[in-house]
Amino acid sequence: MPADLNPSEMVAARRPATRAMLYVVLGILGLFFLAPLAVMVLTSLRPIEEIRSAGIIGIPQTLTLDAWRAAWSQACIAAVCEGLQPYFRNSLVIAIPATLLSTLLGAINGYALTKFRFPGADAIMVLIILGCFLPLQAVLIPAAQTLSALGLANSIYGLILIYTVYGLPFTTLFFRNYYVGVPSEIVRAAHMDGAGFWRIFFQIMVPISWPIAMVSVVFQFTGIWNEFLFGVSFTTGASQTVTVALNNLVNTTFGVKQYNLDMAASLIAALPVLIVYLFVGRFFVRGLTAGSIKG
Template structure:
């Protein structure tokens, strides 16, 4: 047996080396655009024109980052993305919290407090996940106008909450199916009500799926452009719209380093979220995949 293991060891090591080589090459390939963006964002404009995209900066500078961060836009000219960065934060945080909370309650009610027609309700909510966003632009704009929320951050929060509920309900419903119903039945016999059971039993075991919901919603809302450009005014635009305005605004000289710095600033929050919580996202997706 020892001889067999020794004979197989070199082949296993070779296979592992090949696997790691392929993985490293794949990582380098997918990181190349990010590296190009980073290099370009810290190069002086003269160096960009004279060198290649992959050249390491010879005289690195963070002046493009400072200019990209900039100040608020005045008139039709955009001087930076700072104000719009905080607009996105003001939109993302309440939208994520509200849609995740409602999705958790919906998933709980649809699995542990089933009522007549609950499957139909879930099917309709699931259908909402597949409605193209472009189809609802006009009716949503009319609704926001009736509510007095047109061109406001509150209006964008409402839009993202409405579209997020379908996905968060799906996440939590599939997760809560794996939670034994006997726990809820026992709590009901002890006199616990709807919200007490949710708070004491369901919520403590929901950490994996909460992470999934938060990451999913955060990424979708932060990267949204369509709703941002359709339902916001000049001073309430999210960072994605401001980035588009900055890139497409020219005063005679195209500043590629400033454009790349602004793109990096806009992408940093989602990169940080995935770096810090990416492994929990995968665990949360598979946590409710097997019942029992």
């Protein structure tokens, strides 16, 4: 898209007063978004004695990184006192394959359902999208029994399968709404030239799909990383995911609460997701711009 036609240029506020307003509104929104983070960071830096005696929200009188250190490698989670650090690997070996697999399948589905509009394609799309709304708590038991029947009970492969399948409705939705805007002439032309289904997919669709693929990766990685219901049901002991370990650390009901540790631990547990945001963030917005596909 030529720069002089960029719509954001066309409508961008230019008057100084308007621009000042713009930053004020963004600033207020930013404060709203940052308030809980501020509470969490401040709490994580206070000693627990101070939190107990001086109240739960407050400016630290003593700054300490003890809670961060404990959350990373010292805190006891049940009978193991190694903090969250041992569990990151478990989450990564589940989240990375499941994210990639569900994104790839979502792309294939979106492509097949928009560019090869065989009879019933729309009905299938609706069928898949309705999967977004399945209340997962209700299907935990049949899911466990099915995995067991497949020989995948209590294994990371079972979890990868579950996360991939329940991610498909969303990833298919993303890719469908992206590909619907890709001019069909491109596909038709390739078809005329004798390219088959898979060649068109890999040579034409995949190269223009990076932006939406990044949206899908962000969505799936975030969701899988933080998933608890299946994660807790289908992993054991040392193979637990970070989210399950975090839950075990912070979600005690009858035990003594260590709010500083809770906050530090949750921020540490979120780091890989934030890294993914930073890693793909730039790529994915710039990519989408470059894609400049008509809606």
